[in-house]
Amino acid sequence: xxxxxxxxxxxxxxxxxxxxxxxxxxxxxxxxxxxxxxxxxxxxxxxxxxxxxxxxxxxxxxxxxxxxxxxxxxxxxxxxxxxxxxxxxxxxxxxxxxxxxxxxxxxxxxxxxxxxxxxxxxxxxxxxxxxxxxxxxxxxxxxxxxxxxxxxxxxxxxxxxxxxxxx
Amino acid sequence: xxxxxxxxxxxxxxxxxxxxxxxxxxxxxxxxxxxxxxxxxxxxxxxxxxxxxxxxxxxxxxxxxxxxxxxxxxxxxxxxxxxxxxxxxxxxxxxxxxxxxxx
Numbered sequence: 001x002x003x004x005x006x007x008x009x010x011x012x013x014x015x016x017x018x019x020x021x022x023x024x025x026x027x028x029x030x031x032x033x034x035x036x037x038x039x040x041x042x043x044x045x046x047x048x049x050x051x052x053x054x055x056x057x058x059x060x061x062x063x064x065x066x067x068x069x070x071x072x073x074x075x076x077x078x079x080x081x082x083x084x085x086x087x088x089x090x091x092x093x094x095x096x097x098x099x100x101x102x103x104x105x106x107x108x109x110x111x112x113x114x115x116x117x118x119x120x121x122x123x124x125x126x127x128x129x130x131x132x133x134x135x136x137x138x139x140x141x142x143x144x145x146x147x148x149x150x151x152x153x154x155x156x157x158x159x160x161x162x163x164x165x166x167x
Numbered sequence: 168x169x170x171x172x173x174x175x176x177x178x179x180x181x182x183x184x185x186x187x188x189x190x191x192x193x194x195x196x197x198x199x200x201x202x203x204x205x206x207x208x209x210x211x212x213x214x215x216x217x218x219x220x221x222x223x224x225x226x227x228x229x230x231x232x233x234x235x236x237x238x239x240x241x242x243x244x245x246x247x248x249x250x251x252x253x254x255x256x257x258x259x260x261x262x263x264x265x266x267x268x269x270x
Binding site: 009137144 | 168169170171172173174175176177179180181182183184185186187188189190191192193194196197199200201203204207210211214215217218219220221223224226229230232233234236237238239240241242243244245247248249250251252254260262263
């Protein structure tokens with residue numbers, strides 16, 4: 001494995017850990033952006049250029065900004081006086097550790113059976129992705145379009161002020 | 168260790184970090200951040216299997232990851248809208264304080 005992979009993996013995992021562990025919510029959002037950027041670079045390292053740039057556009061450009069907006073609108077950056085972790089944090093930690101143990105065990109058990117794949121990077125152009133989206137994957141594409149429209153309308157309706165009920 | 172196994176281990180670790188965040192934090196926005204990390208770990212698995220699988224030219228894993236990114240964006244928009252509405256209603260985003268379904 002290349003040196004670049006280890007640097008990117010450490011960057012991503014450190015960003016994820018900081019996003020989960022930091023006390024100030026705004027710092028968590030910034031650490032989340034670092035984790036997203038590390039993941040986008042990992043996608044580029046895996047020769048998935050389109051997915052990497054889509055990750056940068058969607059996650060760093062939209063989701064991280066949305067999270068920051070939500071934190072500012074809910075005044076979530078104030079640290080609560082009774083700690084940032086929930087009452088049963090220990091059970092959550094044990095469950096997460098158990099899940100990681102199972103996943104890691106499964107991966108390590110199946111190392112010999114994993115596919116090695118082509119050693120040369122597959123060249124995938126945006127033209128090929130567009131052709132596939134318009135031919136073989138056209139039905140999922142339409143469903144995603146419908147889902148995004150429904151989610152947008154739903155988010156606006158959910159977050160809208162209900163003035164008539166306030167009277 | 169094959170390269171694919173390394174990527175799978177990183178994804179498993181990231182998934183567990185996200186799960187720990189979603190299960191242990193009080194703030195609803197931090198729980199959503201944990202869920203986003205879990206979704207991203209799944210995307211990393213999809214891309215890694217696409218790259219090292221037998222037929223990368225079929226684009227299956229890549230397409231799955233792209234659709235997953237779109238669905239995750241929709242989930243984030245609706246989830247954060249819900250958090251904002253709950254904060255307006257209950258004046259808190261502390262999940263331990265939300266113990267009633269009826270407002």
